[in-house]
Amino acid sequence: MRNYxxxxxxxxxxxxxxxxRILTLFSREKGKIEALAKGSRRPGSRFAPYSDLGTLxxxxxxxxxxxxxxxxxxxxxxxEGARGNFARTQKVSYLLKFTDNxxxxxxxxxxxxxxxxSAVQLVxxxxxxxxxxxxxxxxxxxxxxxxxxxxxxxxxxxxxxxEKIVFSSKVGxxxxxxxxxxxxxxxxxxxxxxxxxxxxxxxxxxxxxVKHETFKQSYRLLLKFIEWHLGKILPEVAM
Ligand SMILES: [Zn+2]
Numbered sequence: 001m002r003n004y005x006x007x008x009x010x011x012x013x014x015x016x017x018x019x020x021r022i023l024t025l026f027s028r029e030k031g032k033i034e035a036l037a038k039g040s041r042r043p044g045s046r047f048a049p050y051s052d053l054g055t056l057x058x059x060x061x062x063x064x065x066x067x068x069x070x071x072x073x074x075x076x077x078x079x080e081g082a083r084g085n086f087a088r089t090q091k092v093s094y095l096l097k098f099t100d101n102x103x104x105x106x107x108x109x110x111x112x113x114x115x116x117x118s119a120v121q122l123v124x125x126x127x128x129x130x131x132x133x134x135x136x137x138x139x140x141x142x143x144x145x146x147x148x149x150x151x152x153x154x155x156x157x158x159x160x161x162x163e164k165i166v167f168s169s170k171v172g173x174x175x176x177x178x179x180x181x182x183x184x185x186x187x188x189x190x191x192x193x194x195x196x197x198x199x200x201x202x203x204x205x206x207x208x209x210v211k212h213e214t215f216k217q218s219y220r221l222l223l224k225f226i227e228w229h230l231g232k233i234l235p236e237v238a239m
Pocket of ligand 1: 152156175
């Protein structure tokens with residue numbers, strides 16, 4: 001197969017040679033790939049408008065012995081809603097950077113692709129902390145790393161409402177009285193939010209009233225959890 005077509009989101013771009021760019025694409029068909037957009041830094045280049053981060057498009061690509069070359073781009077969505085709005089731009093680029101850091105080249109993750117696609121579109125239109133959180137939850141789920149949120153990982157009893165609990169980045173929730181590793185305490189509201197985002201479809205929880213602090217803490221917990229399991233530091237965004 002010398003030529004192929006993918007539907008993908010531009011998650012990273014870097015300058016190459018004098019007028020070119022190398023785009024990192026997160027595609028439905030092949031996961032993360034890299035391809036050269038020749039002449040895309042030239043003013044008036046037909047590729048220039050589509051090389052922006054967060055652009056969703058169909059890419060027609062030609063395979064070569066070195067880096068693959070983009071022949072044609074047909075745009076589906078350009079995140080214009082985020083332009084000129086710092087908080088939204090920051091969140092869109094965060095999602096892209098996060099994806100770039102978490103996934104390897106040439107490993108398809110179609111479920112994450114669809115979640116990323118709708119997350120980029122949603123964050124571009126409205127600024128939504130819930131979108132970021134459920135995107136992280138999806139990545140964790142797709143990597144097969146789900147934390148336990150209902151059962152104490154020490155005594156194996158169900159966590160009851162009102163009980164003091166802690167969150168371990170290794171396994172999930174524990175009773176505070178069962179914990180001997182000094183894990184951080186987690187508020188009941190944070191546990192509730194995490195259970196929701198891991199167990200309910202996004203459309204069902206969108207619009208849920210959640211305190212800013214609960215979002216912030218739940219985000220920290222999820223990020224630490226995924227960092228611990230991947231053994232690396234991941235990009236962060238202000239929530
Ligand atoms: Zn326990």
